[in-house]
Amino acid sequence: MSGHQRELTLRFLAEPADVNYGGKVHGGVVMKWIDQAGYAAAVGWSGTYSVTVAVGGIRFVAPIRISDLVTVRTKLVHTGTSSMHFAVDVSARDPMGGETRLCTHCVIVFVALDGVEGKPTAVPAWEPVSQDDRHLAEYAMQVMELSKGIEQTVQRYRAAGEL
Numbered sequence: 001m002s003g004h005q006r007e008l009t010l011r012f013l014a015e016p017a018d019v020n021y022g023g024k025v026h027g028g029v030v031m032k033w034i035d036q037a038g039y040a041a042a043v044g045w046s047g048t049y050s051v052t053v054a055v056g057g058i059r060f061v062a063p064i065r066i067s068d069l070v071t072v073r074t075k076l077v078h079t080g081t082s083s084m085h086f087a088v089d090v091s092a093r094d095p096m097g098g099e100t101r102l103c104t105h106c107v108i109v110f111v112a113l114d115g116v117e118g119k120p121t122a123v124p125a126w127e128p129v130s131q132d133d134r135h136l137a138e139y140a141m142q143v144m145e146l147s148k149g150i151e152q153t154v155q156r157y158r159a160a161g162e163l
């Protein structure tokens with residue numbers, strides 16, 4: 001039933017295998033969680049296999065500690081013809097109590113693929129309804145524009161042989 005699951009939430013405990021030598025969860029592990037939640041959200045929206053094409057604006061705001069209750073929330077904030085942009089918040093708290101803290105935020109983009117040739121395929125359109133929706137959609141587009149600018153800069157450095 002594609003086009004109906006706009007939001008998705010995953011919850012789990014940070015495990016000993018997730019942490020670095022400082023006792024905090026590795027940034028790469030957090031990025032894996034973001035990708036997994038994004039994939040589940042993209043498949044839920046599109047109804048078909050989807051792949052990650054970009055992550056933009058990722059910010060690690062606060063550390064996640066071993067045994068923290070982690071929440072990864074995705075929210076669809078923009079659709080293109082075959083693409084889906086999700087705002088993702090990763091938060092954590094002590095499962096025995098305490099305040100929930102925002103730990104990471106980003107925008108992740110997936111493209112839906114057909115099951116035959118692996119080519120991009122159309123996704124159900126989503127239109128902002130509220131003012132908050134419009135702000136999130138604008139934010140997602142700004143983040144992705146910044147990412148495109150970074151890509152262009154890297155390409156210039158590569159072309160000049162500086163990277």
